[in-house]
Amino acid sequence: MKEKLQAVISGIGLPRLLIGLFLVSLFVIAPFVGVRVDTSINDVIARFAMNAVLVLSLVPMIKSGCGLNFGLQLGVIAGLIGAVTSLELKLIGLAGFLAAMGIAIFFAVIFGWLYGILLNKVKGDEMVVATYVGFSVVSLMCIMWLVLPYKSPDMIWAYGGSGLRTTISVEDYWFHILNDFLKIELGSHIEIPTGALLFFALLAFIIWAFFRTKLGTAMEAVGSNPEYARSCGINVDRVRIVSVIMSTVYAAIGIIVYQQSFGFIQLYNGPLLMSFPAIAAILLGGASVNKVKIWNVVVGAVLFQGILTMTPSVINNIIQSDMSETIRIIVSNGMIVYALTRKMKVRA
Amino acid sequence: MKAMNPVLKALIDYAVPIMFILLVAVAAPLSGLSVEFLANEVMMRLARNSFLILSLLIPVMAGMGMNFGMVLGAMAGEIVLILITDWRIVGIPGILLAMLISTPIAIVFGYFAGVVLNKAKGREMVTGLMLGFFMNGVYQLIVLYGMGKVIPITNKEILLTRGYGIRNAINLEGIRQSLDNLIKLNLFGVQVPVATLLVIAALCLFIIWFRRTKLGQDMRTVGQDMDIARTVGIDVDRTRVVSIVISTVLASYGMIIFLQNMGTLNTYNSHEQIGFFCIAALLVGGASVAKASIPNVFLGVILFHTVFVVSPRAGAQLIGEAQLGEYFRVFITYGVIAFSLALYAWRRKVERENERKKQMMLHRAALQGKGGAGFAQADR
Numbered sequence: 001m002k003e004k005l006q007a008v009i010s011g012i013g014l015p016r017l018l019i020g021l022f023l024v025s026l027f028v029i030a031p032f033v034g035v036r037v038d039t040s041i042n043d044v045i046a047r048f049a050m051n052a053v054l055v056l057s058l059v060p061m062i063k064s065g066c067g068l069n070f071g072l073q074l075g076v077i078a079g080l081i082g083a084v085t086s087l088e089l090k091l092i093g094l095a096g097f098l099a100a101m102g103i104a105i106f107f108a109v110i111f112g113w114l115y116g117i118l119l120n121k122v123k124g125d126e127m128v129v130a131t132y133v134g135f136s137v138v139s140l141m142c143i144m145w146l147v148l149p150y151k152s153p154d155m156i157w158a159y160g161g162s163g164l165r166t167t168i169s170v171e172d173y174w175f176h177i178l179n180d181f182l183k184i185e186l187g188s189h190i191e192i193p194t195g196a197l198l199f200f201a202l203l204a205f206i207i208w209a210f211f212r213t214k215l216g217t218a219m220e221a222v223g224s225n226p227e228y229a230r231s232c233g234i235n236v237d238r239v240r241i242v243s244v245i246m247s248t249v250y251a252a253i254g255i256i257v258y259q260q261s262f263g264f265i266q267l268y269n270g271p272l273l274m275s276f277p278a279i280a281a282i283l284l285g286g287a288s289v290n291k292v293k294i295w296n297v298v299v300g301a302v303l304f305q306g307i308l309t310m311t312p313s314v315i316n317n318i319i320q321s322d323m324s325e326t327i328r329i330i331v332s333n334g335m336i337v338y339a340l341t342r343k344m345k346v347r348a
Numbered sequence: 349m350k351a352m353n354p355v356l357k358a359l360i361d362y363a364v365p366i367m368f369i370l371l372v373a374v375a376a377p378l379s380g381l382s383v384e385f386l387a388n389e390v391m392m393r394l395a396r397n398s399f400l401i402l403s404l405l406i407p408v409m410a411g412m413g414m415n416f417g418m419v420l421g422a423m424a425g426e427i428v429l430i431l432i433t434d435w436r437i438v439g440i441p442g443i444l445l446a447m448l449i450s451t452p453i454a455i456v457f458g459y460f461a462g463v464v465l466n467k468a469k470g471r472e473m474v475t476g477l478m479l480g481f482f483m484n485g486v487y488q489l490i491v492l493y494g495m496g497k498v499i500p501i502t503n504k505e506i507l508l509t510r511g512y513g514i515r516n517a518i519n520l521e522g523i524r525q526s527l528d529n530l531i532k533l534n535l536f537g538v539q540v541p542v543a544t545l546l547v548i549a550a551l552c553l554f555i556i557w558f559r560r561t562k563l564g565q566d567m568r569t570v571g572q573d574m575d576i577a578r579t580v581g582i583d584v585d586r587t588r589v590v591s592i593v594i595s596t597v598l599a600s601y602g603m604i605i606f607l608q609n610m611g612t613l614n615t616y617n618s619h620e621q622i623g624f625f626c627i628a629a630l631l632v633g634g635a636s637v638a639k640a641s642i643p644n645v646f647l648g649v650i651l652f653h654t655v656f657v658v659s660p661r662a663g664a665q666l667i668g669e670a671q672l673g674e675y676f677r678v679f680i681t682y683g684v685i686a687f688s689l690a691l692y693a694w695r696r697k698v699e700r701e702n703e704r705k706k707q708m709m710l711h712r713a714a715l716q717g718k719g720g721a722g723f724a725q726a727d728r
Contacts, residue, residue, distance in 0.1 A: 122693035128474040132686035139679040329485030337482050340475040341467035
């Protein structure tokens with residue numbers, strides 16, 4: 001019996017079990033402290049739809065052995081350029097959204113390609129180099145947002161008139177364009193953003209299907225055993241670059257999905273720490289530094305966003321003070337530290 | 349690699365310091381700041397930051413790279429300074445007491461960090477970085493929710509109006525510059541905080557002495573090759589933990605020296621950037637992840653902080669936007685770290701590949717029999 005229990009626990013993974021139980025207990029306590037369960041569920045779904053693509057973007061690089069993409073910001077920056085440019089062109093609705101994505105993907109391919117070349121040069125130290133590449137690019141872009149010649153009055157500072165604002169509203173452009181597509185309302189408190197969920201499902205399916213193609217299996221081989229892959233005649237460096245480009249493109253799409261749901265484009269230091277929550281979520285979902293499945297993304301994003309939604313409302317009502325930010329920092333960064341200290345299992 | 353031009357090699361080795369010297373040469377005249385003002389600024393920053401940066405040297409020796417976990421030491425220093433302020437102990441006794449109390453806290457933090465980093469061998473830097481972010485949450489838990497509730501704080505001035513938790517900024521007037529002003533000299537218009545510099549000099553001597561001790565030698569062996577260290581009977585894990593503990597304790601002292609100079613504590617932000625700035629400065633001084641010396645520290649502080657002082661002014665003069673210079677200096681901080689880490693990782697990868705090629709050649713030669721063996725020996 002005891003062994004069985006242990007097997008179950010190790011199957012689910014202790015951290016996931018603890019966080020899962022914590023989340024369930026929050027939902028159980030919620031009604032007793034005056035927090036509505038249905039609005040909470042609504043929030044979790046909305047946040048999931050908002051963040052899931054960013055989490056998904058980590059998958060190709062983990063698969064190819066490039067580790068956790070601490071340089072996720074590179075893709076985010078491409079997404080920001082796409083969004084800002086689409087607003088500058090005054091494209092509204094679906095056209096604007098598609099234009100933002102098109103431009104974002106264009107830049108993401110270029111950034112990802114360069115980033116991939118760099119990561120190939122620093123094999124074995126990808127994560128720490130990626131972290132600082134991400135930070136440097138965000139701070140370089142801080143300068144660019146100030147000097148790039150964007151002119152739209154919706155985006156530049158009202159006074160002085162030069163440089164983009166720190167937050168730009170997409171309200172009049174493509175706010176909730178995915179979220180409101182085929183939206184389902186359950187009662188007065190639950191709204192299901194069907195469009196965004198379908199879009200995530202489509203992107204996840206593309207990744208799933210990709211790993212069944214020849215290039216996809218080659219990528220998995222590179223990730224699990226680069227020596228073996230090389231001896232099979234796979235061009236390891238090239239495959240890794242493809243994976244980095246994929247991750248970067250997905251991150252670029254991810255941030256645009258995030259913006260259409262959130263309603264704002266956040267520039268300057270907004271994207272600085274964006275890689276950490278996404279990484280924490282995928283790890284929470286059961287991925288490790290070199291192993292991941294699509295369901296890790298789904299489980300992780302639900303658990304992580306669940307914690308983020310429930311702790312402020314429930315815990316604050318219990319202890320009458322706002323500890324949510326602190327708890328978020330401890331859970332997400334603690335999860336990453338935990339994953340980094342696991343021994344890397346070499347897969348056969 | 350062998351045939352690499354020595355001039356080119358030196359240029360790559362010192363790429364970052366050379367870049368910074370050029371940057372200073374261009375930006376300093378542009379900023380229009382006087383030499384005397386600059387000298388004063390740099391002297392002050394030298395006294396303020398050197399101790400913190402020196403705390404990074406010992407983990408490098410032990411092969412653990414840049415100790416991003418030094419933030420933990422900085423937190424220990426801050427927690428103690430909050431307590432000292434609450435107890436209203438001022439001046440040099442305040443600083444000494446702060447150092448005394450921060451020692452056990454830093455040892456606990458350092459031990460924890462060391463154990464975690466031992467579980468992440470080969471990924472120490474990224475793990476240390478994330479550990480710093482994680483401990484930031486723990487720090488908030490202690491300072492923002494624990495202090496005034498669990499930990500008694502009597503001074504209402506440093507508490508938030510809700511009755512517990514520490515305010516965003518604390519005035520450290522009790523200990524403000526008390527070490528700096530203990531012995532102050534005016535050399536050609538430059539204020540020299542002699543006492544602080546003496547403390548820094550003492551730490552330098554300690555590090556030089558430490559390198560020669562048995563423990564110091566062990567650390568170097570561990571840093572070069574953990575397997576060899578193990579075979580000669582060194583307890584690798586323990587040695588690594590000790591190096592992080594020493595670094596953390598020194599960082600907590602360094603933070604106390606840093607903050608007595610600043611005179612105010614940004615309760616929730618002071619430590620966050622300390623790690624980045626110290627590591628960037630050390631790398632600017634020509635250090636790498638595997639090799640860092642005392643001269644690197646001082647050259648680094650001078651170059652890095654000169655650029656730091658002049659870049660907003662230079663930005664304002666050049667483009668008319670001071671904010672730009674502000675962003676620029678953040679960019680170079682991160683950029684320098686990214687560049688140095690990438691350069692080092694790239695080199696290590698090339699070396700590893702050369703080693704592998706050599707092994708393969710030896711292997712092939714051995715297979716070819718006697719003639720091959722001769723070839724293999726000649727290759728050595």
